Amino acid sequence: MPATARNTDADYKAAYLNNPRPAYPLLAIRQGAQGEVLLLVEVLPDGRAGRIELEKFSGHAMLDAAAMNAVRAWRFTPARKDGLLTTQTVRIPIHFNLKEER
16 A cells, blocks of 8 residues: 555554564674664554554664564554544654664
């Protein structure tokens, strides 16, 4: 679905709750891989993640996969439109920084 067709006019945006950070892959740590992944996540009315797209790659496939796998299991506060729960696409940045891992 093109970005312009996404539902962006809800009463408030869906929010990601206090979900756990993605696990930093051990091999990525050993290789010194770092980067930021930017995900477009479709938050369904029941608070689960629907479709997840990589909007910005980290430059390391294992970091991208770790971010997507973690977010797939997250739970969200869904958006509302006219008082009804609705699907909303949100951008979620995931940072993999070796200094934060030590």
